Amino acid sequence: MEGEHHHREHGTDVQASKILAGLRELSDLLDEPKTGEALDLAKNARTTEQYNILRRLRQSLTQYLERDGDLFYVGLVGHFSSGKSSTINSILNTWDTDRERRTDLNPTDTTITLITSEENSKSLLGVIREGHVTIRHESVESPLLHKIAIADTPGSGDTQFVEEVARDFLPICDVILFFFSATSPLDKTDLPLLTEIHRRLRFIPIRFIVTRADEFRLDQSKPVSSTT
Ligand SMILES: Nc1nc2c(ncn2[C@@H]2O[C@H](COP(=O)(O)OP(=O)(O)OP(=O)(O)O)[C@@H](O)[C@H]2O)c(=O)[nH]1
Ligand SMILES: [Mg+2]
Incomplete structure (x- = not known):
């Protein structure tokens, strides 16, 4: 890497x-x-x-x-409720702390949050900004964030917003993690973002993450869990 x-x-x-x-x-x-x-x-x-x-x-x-050349930027993208913020909470151990990422069912605002440790906050100065696509910084202390900044992006099917994120933010990422929900993989709301990434950002490695696999039923006639 x-x-x-x-x-x-x-x-x-x-x-x-x-x-x-x-x-x-x-x-x-x-x-x-x-x-x-x-x-x-x-x-x-x-x-x-x-x-x-x-x-x-x-x-x-x-x-x-x-942007600071020493920081490795990981951009998490994917439509709303695909589990980006939940995954961040699990990776960084921020569940039930004051740093917990909100994991609402309602689509979030249009803010991109860059998460890295406090010592790196100065390196983000060239990247943080207010605007149509606002980029904010949130510091979390974790050994994982020593050289890494994780970007939590809001899931949105809005074509204009998606275009702006792809044009104004994603180019600084060193890798893009594209989140799919197992129950609706390659939903049509994924297409605008995938298309933008393919059109403009082919130089950035992309990895696909499938989430919410626990909700996937092999047998459609059975409920997801025994407690219905
Ligand atoms: N069953 C199950 N639910 C999950 C999983 N991951 C996330 N969820 C739930 O899905 C909902 C949305 O998760 P988020 O982590 O907020 O998804 P997000 O991609 O950050 O969504 P936006 O910020 O709106 O783009 C929450 O209610 C989570 O509890 C999973 O692996 N399994
Ligand atoms: Mg989120």
């Missing part, structure tokens, strides 16, 4: 820095009043949209480059 991480880091980071330098020059030029006037940025919807894409690209690249 370590080797893979560093291998990707070098070549990709050099390229990303070069692209970012170019983008900075371009956006400095675009931010000059005369350019804005010439391109009619204030009124022309199409140029404004393209200008915003450039800005976002610049922001994402900056975020990618400013």
Whole structure:
């Protein structure tokens, strides 16, 4: 895992820095009043949209480059109630503590939570932000989080939200864990996210996790448990 991480880091980071330098020059030029006037940025919807894409690209690249290279980012994704937060509680031993991840049945808000130990919080500065897709930090003390940051993402079938997460957050991840619930694997609400990951993030290793297997019945005529 370590080797893979560093291998990707070098070549990709050099390229990303070069692209970012170019983008900075371009956006400095675009931010000059005369350019804005010439391109009619204030009124022309199409140029404004393209200008915003450039800005976002610049922001994402900056975020990618400013993330701490020593932290390994594990992104948990999957539709609501696929068991992401529950799995985190089990792995980090946070059930029944003040650090317990909420595991409601209701879909959560649109916040991504980065969980790592307090000593790593400074390394997250380039990544934490408020916005349409807000990224927050929560510190948990666990030997597992010494070099790792786990991202708990809200399950959402909302296509626009999924696109934004894939574009603005997932690229910093070193591995993506895609959660499926055993009782509804490859539900149609999984498709927008899978498609986005396939389209944009093919360079990130992805692992599929099947959860809630205890609810899966070999014999459909029998109840899940004896206590019905
Ligand atoms: N039976 C069973 N229930 C589970 C399992 N994992 C999670 N659940 C239940 O499924 C519900 C949702 O679990 P969460 O961990 O909140 O799922 P999530 O993926 O974080 O959901 P969102 O945050 O809404 O995207 C909760 O009521 C959990 O108790 C499991 O392995 N077995
Ligand atoms: Mg959750």
